[in-house]
Amino acid sequence: MSTAMQDRPGAKTFSRGIHPAENKELAEHQAIEVVPTPAEVLIPLLQHVGPPCNASVKAKDEVTVGSKIAASEAFISAPIHATIDGVVGRATVATLPNGRHVEAIPIKAGAQKNTPEEIKRDFLGGEWSTANLERFTSEQIVAAVREAGIVGQGGAGFPTSVKIAMNPKKPVDTVLVNGCECEPYLTADHRLMLESPASIITGALLCARASGADRILIAIEDNKPDAVAAMEKAATGTPIKIVVLKTKYPMGGEKQTILSSTGRIVPTGGLPLDVGVVVVNVATASAIARAVLRNKPLTHRIITVTGAGIRNPKNLLAPIGISYGELIEFCGGLTPEARRVVAGGPMMGFTIGNLATPVTKGTSGITVMTEDDLSSCAETACVRCGRCVDVCPVNLVPTKLALASRHQDWELAKRYHILACIECGCCGYSCPANIPLVQLIRMGKAKARE
Amino acid sequence: MENKMSEEQQKTAAQETAMPAPSLEVAPGPHLHTTALSTRRMMADVLIALVPLIVVALAVFRMGAVRQLVVCTVAALVAEYLFNTMRKKPFSLGDGSAAITGVILALSLPGTAPWYVGAIGSFAAIGLGKVVFGGLGQNIFNPAMVGRAFVMIAFPAAVGASAYVDASAVVEAVTRATPLTALKQEGLPTTLMDLFLGNTNGSLGETSALACLIGGLYLCLRRTASWEIPAGVITAVGVIAGLMNLTDLQAHWTVLHHILGGALLFGAFFIATDPVSSPLTPKGKWIFGAGVGALVMLLRKLSGYPEGVMFAVLIMNALVPLINRWTIPVPVGGPVPAPKS
Numbered sequence: 001m002s003t004a005m006q007d008r009p010g011a012k013t014f015s016r017g018i019h020p021a022e023n024k025e026l027a028e029h030q031a032i033e034v035v036p037t038p039a040e041v042l043i044p045l046l047q048h049v050g051p052p053c054n055a056s057v058k059a060k061d062e063v064t065v066g067s068k069i070a071a072s073e074a075f076i077s078a079p080i081h082a083t084i085d086g087v088v089g090r091a092t093v094a095t096l097p098n099g100r101h102v103e104a105i106p107i108k109a110g111a112q113k114n115t116p117e118e119i120k121r122d123f124l125g126g127e128w129s130t131a132n133l134e135r136f137t138s139e140q141i142v143a144a145v146r147e148a149g150i151v152g153q154g155g156a157g158f159p160t161s162v163k164i165a166m167n168p169k170k171p172v173d174t175v176l177v178n179g180c181e182c183e184p185y186l187t188a189d190h191r192l193m194l195e196s197p198a199s200i201i202t203g204a205l206l207c208a209r210a211s212g213a214d215r216i217l218i219a220i221e222d223n224k225p226d227a228v229a230a231m232e233k234a235a236t237g238t239p240i241k242i243v244v245l246k247t248k249y250p251m252g253g254e255k256q257t258i259l260s261s262t263g264r265i266v267p268t269g270g271l272p273l274d275v276g277v278v279v280v281n282v283a284t285a286s287a288i289a290r291a292v293l294r295n296k297p298l299t300h301r302i303i304t305v306t307g308a309g310i311r312n313p314k315n316l317l318a319p320i321g322i323s324y325g326e327l328i329e330f331c332g333g334l335t336p337e338a339r340r341v342v343a344g345g346p347m348m349g350f351t352i353g354n355l356a357t358p359v360t361k362g363t364s365g366i367t368v369m370t371e372d373d374l375s376s377c378a379e380t381a382c383v384r385c386g387r388c389v390d391v392c393p394v395n396l397v398p399t400k401l402a403l404a405s406r407h408q409d410w411e412l413a414k415r416y417h418i419l420a421c422i423e424c425g426c427c428g429y430s431c432p433a434n435i436p437l438v439q440l441i442r443m444g445k446a447k448a449r450e
Numbered sequence: 451m452e453n454k455m456s457e458e459q460q461k462t463a464a465q466e467t468a469m470p471a472p473s474l475e476v477a478p479g480p481h482l483h484t485t486a487l488s489t490r491r492m493m494a495d496v497l498i499a500l501v502p503l504i505v506v507a508l509a510v511f512r513m514g515a516v517r518q519l520v521v522c523t524v525a526a527l528v529a530e531y532l533f534n535t536m537r538k539k540p541f542s543l544g545d546g547s548a549a550i551t552g553v554i555l556a557l558s559l560p561g562t563a564p565w566y567v568g569a570i571g572s573f574a575a576i577g578l579g580k581v582v583f584g585g586l587g588q589n590i591f592n593p594a595m596v597g598r599a600f601v602m603i604a605f606p607a608a609v610g611a612s613a614y615v616d617a618s619a620v621v622e623a624v625t626r627a628t629p630l631t632a633l634k635q636e637g638l639p640t641t642l643m644d645l646f647l648g649n650t651n652g653s654l655g656e657t658s659a660l661a662c663l664i665g666g667l668y669l670c671l672r673r674t675a676s677w678e679i680p681a682g683v684i685t686a687v688g689v690i691a692g693l694m695n696l697t698d699l700q701a702h703w704t705v706l707h708h709i710l711g712g713a714l715l716f717g718a719f720f721i722a723t724d725p726v727s728s729p730l731t732p733k734g735k736w737i738f739g740a741g742v743g744a745l746v747m748l749l750r751k752l753s754g755y756p757e758g759v760m761f762a763v764l765i766m767n768a769l770v771p772l773i774n775r776w777t778i779p780v781p782v783g784g785p786v787p788a789p790k791s
Contacts, residue, residue: 015782184482266783267783267787268781268787269783338474339473342479342481346481347480347482350479351474351478353476374481374483375485377488380545381585382587384725386676389730389732389779394781394782395782397730397779400730414786417781420785425479425480429480429482429484430487431483438479
C-alpha cells in the first residue's frame with residue numbers, strides 16, 4: 001500500500017475553496033412532506049451514468065408503485081420503476097436539465113393504494129434494525145441494490161451496485177457516507193439525517209458488508225450540529241464513526257470529503273476505489289437499507305424546493321418523474337421576482353427553461369433565484385488578480401484554462417491540466433470581472449477529450 | 451390611499467387567477483457570485499491605500515506634489531479617453547485603472563519635474579504601457595513604470611538624481627540630495643527615523659516607509675495586492691543587504707536602511723503588486739518578488755543609478771510569462787494521466 005493509503009486522520013478540511021452565503025435557513029427547519037400524487041409522471045429511461053434502459057412495458061399496461069418498467073443488460077446501469085399506481089401512456093421524449101433528450105414513459109395516475117402517511121413511514125419511519133445483518137452476503141446486497149435501481153443521489157448518478165460490489169483488484173477498507181451537503185440552499189440530506197438517521201446507519205453497515213470495508217465514516221459539515229447529534233445517537237452501539245468536517249464549499253465533492261476525513265488523495269482521473277474508499281451519499285445509504293431490508297425499489301426521493309423565488313420553501317418526498325412545475329406549485333409557486341429555476345443547488349446546478357421537466361433520481365433540489373441573488377454586472381477584462389487560483393480546490397489556474405478555451409488553444413489547456421477540473425464553480429463565484437470561467441472551461445474539457 | 455389599495459388588490463387578484471409567469475432565464479452556473487469583489491472595488495482599494503502616501507507627499511513637497519499629482523492624473527485620464535476613442539473602444543475611465551496609473555506615476559516622479567514631464571510620462575504610460583498591448587489586462591509591463599522610464603530617458607536632467615534637489619523648498623530635507631544619492635556619491639548615511647517617517651528627499655510617494663507600510667498592509671489585508679510579492683522583495687533585499695553588511699562591517703547603510711530607504715517599499719507594495727504584470731500563482735509571486743528585490747540590490751550597488759526599483763520591476767515584468775510557465779501548479783491528485791489508447 002502506498003503512503004496515501006496509510007491511515008492518516010485527515011485535517012477535517014482541504015486547501016482553498018470558498019464560503020458562499022449558505023441560505024439554508026430558508027428550508028432547513030421544514031420537516032419532510034409527501035407531495036400529493038400528481039395526475040401524471042414522466043419517467044426518463046436514462047437517470048444514471050451508462051447506457052439508457054429499454055422499456056419493458058407498453059402503453060395501457062397497468063403498473064403499481066415499484067413495478068419495473070425499464071432495464072438494461074449493461075453492467076453499469078440501473079433499472080427503472082413505476083413511481084405511482086396507474087396506467088402507462090405512449091413513450092415520448094423528455095429533456096433533462098443538462099440538455100440531454102432521452103426517451104421517457106408517462107404514467108397516468110389511477111387510484112393510489114398508499115396514503116401519503118404510509119409513503120412517508122415506508123421511506124423514513126419504522127424499524128431499521130442493525131441486528132443480524134450478517135444474514136446478507138455481499139452478493140445478495142449488491143443484487144438487491146441493483147434490482148432496486150439505486151444510483152448515487154448526490155447528483156452524479158453512478159449506479160450504486162457497481163460502486164459497492166467487491167473488487168478483487170482494488171480492495172476497499174473504508175465506507176464514507178457523505179452527509180456534507182455543501183451546496184448552498186439545499187437541505188434534503190440534512191432533513192433526512194434528522195428524520196431518518198437509523199435508515200442511514202443501517203444502509204452504511206450494509207454498504208460496508210457489500211464492499212468488504214471494515215471502517216465506516218459518516219462525514220457531516222459543522223454547520224449541521226443537530227444532524228451530527230442525531231447521527232451520533234443513531235450510531236451508538238455500531239462501529240460507525242461520525243466525522244465532523246469544517247464547513248466549506250465544495251466539501252461534499254467526494255475527493256474533498258475523502259481528503260478531509262481520511263487524509264487520502266484520490267489521483268487525478270482516478271476513483272475513490274483507487275484509495276480504498278467507497279463514497280455514498282446519505283440518501284443513497286438510506287435507499288440501500290430500504291432496498292435490502294424492505295425489498296423496495298427507488299421510487300421517490302427527497303427534494304429541497306427553496307430560494308427567494310419560492311413562496312414557501314419545503315423539503316419534499318416526491319415520486320420520480322413529477323415535474324419541476326408541480327413541485328414548485330405545491331410550495332406556493334414562484335414569486336414575481338423569480339428569475340432562474342435551478343435544478344440542484346446554485347453552485348453546480350443547471351437552469352431549466354421548461355417547468356414540465358421531470359425530476360430524476362439525481363435531483364437533490366430546486367433552487368429558484370431572484371434578480372437580487374444574481375450578479376447583474378457585465379463581464380470585464382481579466383486583470384489576472386489570481387482570485388480564481390486562490391480558491392480552486394484542485395489547485396488549477398482557472399483564468400488560464402478559460403483563456404485557452406476562448407482562444408481554442410487545446411495544447412495550452414492541457415498544459416494547465418484542464419481535465420482535472422471538477423467544475424465546482426469556486427472560480428466563477430470569486431471572479432471580480434464576472435468572466436464565465438466554468439462555462440469556458442467546460443467547453444475546453446469537452447474539446448480536450450477529443 | 452383607497453386608489454392605491456384597490457390597485458394592489460387588483461394586482462394580487464391578477465396573480466391568483468393567472469399563474470404568475472415571471473420571465474425565466476437560462477444561464478450557465480454558478481448562480482451565486484461574491485458581492486465583496488469587483489474590478490472597480492479593487493481599483494478603489496488601491497486609491498484608498500495611496501492616501502497616506504499622498505498625505506506625506508503633500509506635507510513634504512507641498513505645491514510640487516499638488517502639481518505633479520494633478521498633471522499626471524488628468525493627463526492619464528485624457529490619454530485613456532483619447533486612445534479609447536481612437537480605437538473605438540467603450541468608455542473605460544470608470545474602471546479607475548487609468549487614474550491609478552496617473553497617481554502612481556506622479557508619486558514616482560520628483561516634485562521639481564516640470565509639468566510637461568508628468569504629462570508626457572502619463573501619455574507614454576497609457577499609450578505605450580497599456581493601449582498598444584490591447585488595453586486593461588493585456589499589458590506586459592507596469593504602465594506607470596513604462597511612463598517613468600520614458601521620461602527618464604527623454605528628460606534626464608528633469609528626472610535624474612540631481613533634479614531632486616530643490617534649493618527653494620520649504621521643507622529643509624528637500625534642499626538636500628536623496629538618501630540614496632547621498633550614499634552613492636558621498637557615503638552619507640540618513641537616520642533610520644528620517645527614512646521611516648519620510649523626512650527626506652526623493653520621489654513624491656517614496657519618502658515615508660511608514661506611509662508605504664500602512665497603505666501596503668491595507669492592500670494586502672484586502673487581498674487586492676498579493677502579500678507574497680512584497681514579502682519576496684523584502685526578503686531578497688534583507689538577505690542580500692545582510693550579506694553585504696557582513697562583508698563590509700563599516701557600511702553606512704544597514705539592512706534596515708536598504709529596506710526603508712529609496713523607493714523600495716513603495717515599489718514592493720504598489721508597483722510590483724500590479725496584478726496584470728505579475729505572476730498568477732503564489733509560488734510565481736514569491737519568485738517575482740525575490741527577483742525584484744535582488745535586481746534592486748544589484749542596481750543600487752553596481753549601476754550608475756542610485757536607485758533601481760523601476761528597472762527591477764520592468765525586467766521582472768518581462769520574465770512573468772516565463773515564471774508562469776515554470777510555476778504551473780500540479781493538481782491535487784497529480785497530473786492528468788495520459789489517455790489509454
